[in-house]
Amino acid sequence: MNNNIISVTVLNNVINMIFKAEEHLHDIQVAGEISGFKIFKGHGYFTLKDEKCQISCTCFNCAKTYQPKDGESVILKGSVDYYAVGGKLNFNVDSITPVGQGLLALKLKMLRDRLYQEGYFDEARKKPIPAYPSNVCVVTSFNGAVIKDIKRTIRRKNDLINIYIKDVKVQGKDAHKDIIDALEKVDKMGFDVIIIARGGGSFEELMPFNEESLVKAIYACKTPVISAVGHESDTTLCDEAADYRAATPTAAAEHVAYDVNELKEYTEYCKTRIKTLVLKHIQTSETDLKTKMSLLLSGIKLAYNTNLNKIESIAKSLNVNMQRIYLLNQHRLESLMTKLDAFNPLNVLKKGYWYVSKDDKAVTSTAQLNVGDVVYMRTDDGQVKAGVLEVKNEI
């Protein structure tokens, strides 16, 4: 063993020299699958992997070359670089060449197509998410930032919803089994909605959410399921099978959390609104009634006045006619009376004539009289009982 003690700087510089001297590490081509591809300030950062191993890669000024997607198989040209200051190994990429679709991505596409054909993503069978849930169950990692984001987002608008958390593994080989087990259990507990949540990750990290068995478990759930896995750009099969896909866990929380204050205001508004409407209805009816009564009264008054005028006019005309008839008759009467008066026997008697009767019969001939008969004589101012002393048949 070498007993010399060296500093980290010396060690890293020695390693750097070794790497630089090794020609097998420079200007080489490496095949593998892209994972976690990100661009930051124009430089591409990702991991190149195969079934067993992986290496960190940096592509400076990556706009100059092909920009791959996660899961894509590529051939990289470049050199291995040892960064002495950070003590990290990196593959500096000069160019990227795609080698068709990556195997994982291809497999995933085939699975997606099959599940789609089998109806697991059918929109028609998706359950609606309740607008006002009381009990929300979040299936996620209890220790991650995700549950904090969800809680904070829900509580910002809603302090009524009960949040139940089922802690599960969201990464790794058997994560999907853990999630499926949790789903089966919480689905029986009668929650209003289940949120499956996970923060952003690489294509491989999100692979548990692309498992066929998880898709089938979500499909079998009786409770509405919201999938909130990764970032907006990541779409997993879990997202497609769920009843609602939220772009992020925060978006899922936003979706389930109804605004309590807004609802309190709305309830108060409804209270005032229905009161106003009913009062208005009552007032309208009252006004309507008053109008009708007023119309009725005017009608009666009008009818009364019209008839009164008519009656007055009839009475007037009757009066005129009566007067006319009266006068006419008066004239007629007067004329008749004058005529009658002319025939009044008393008028004759006034002239000195006498009316002679015997046995209540007028004596109009001497033949009716015999000496000794008693007769009654009447003149203008009285009557006389007289006896017949002599009868002469000549004047």
Added chain:
Amino acid sequence: MKFEDSLKELDQIVEKLESGKLSIDDSIALYGKGLELCNECSKKLNDVKGKIVLLEESAEGLKEKTVEVE
């Protein structure tokens, strides 16, 4: 009645009253029902505060444990 159903019925009552097609008797009856629903909703909205519960595995199934989340 579920909160969602109460709210839906309340919406329908407001809508019916707004239509102006009801008799005065029906309006007053609906007003009574609407007021009842408003009070019911208000009560629910001001009810006990929501809790945060961790569902823990146990031999008897999932057990509830109230927790704090930042």
